[in-house]
Amino acid sequence: MSIDWRKAEERPEKKQSIEGRILLDLRAKVNELERELVIVKEHLKKNDEELRETKTKLSGRERSLTRMTEKFSSAKKSLDDVAEQKLNVDIELTKLKPQISNLDELLSIANEKITELQRELKLSTEKISELEQKILFKDKTIETQKEDIKRRNEEIDLCKDKLNLNNKEMEQLLNKIKVLETQTSEVESSPKIVRKIRQTMVHKGFLSDKELEDILDEFS
Secondary structure, eight states, X not given: OOOOHHHHHHOTTSOXXXXXHHHHHHHHHHHHHHHHHHHHHHHHHHHHHHHHHHHHHHHHHHHXXXXXXXXXXXXXXXXXXXXXXXXXXXXXXXXXXXXXXXXXXXXXXXXXXXXXXXXXXXXXXXXHHHHHHHHHHHHXXXXXXXXXXXXXXXXXXXXXXXXXXXXXXXXXXXXXXXXXXXXXXXXXXXXXXXXXXXXXXXXXXOOOHHHHHHHHHHTX
């Protein structure tokens, strides 16, 4: 026979006959519940201790949170100040944008001019290098010509010296011829002597004393 739980709820004072098996099952369930209750109490105790530790930690965290809130408030104020400064900077930047655009344009023009000047400078440098090479070659040519001129001047001076010497010798010979012509004017053979002397001078350009003596001896 099982327990009529509905009747027990309606008339709890009324007795009911219960089988021993049911009582044993009920006791087993009660014992099981008691064991579970002990386990639950231990869990509750452990949870209570963890709760106290958590409360302690939360208390410290609340203090930390308070400090962080204060720092956050200060940081927020600083951030607001920075935001305001950024807004002012943005306003100024907006004002400066036309000038910046103009400067960018001027900078672009300047860069193009610099590039053009660099090209011109390169060409000028190449031309200067070419001219320097030409000047160097001309300097060498001039030095060579100077050496040639110096050598030719020395040759001219030497020729002048020889010419002066020949002129002196010629003058001496002419004087000798005049003397001989005077001396031989009275001699019949003088025309022959004179012709011989002239032939020798025409042939050699001068007449030595020895040659003159030989000619005179020939017609003596």
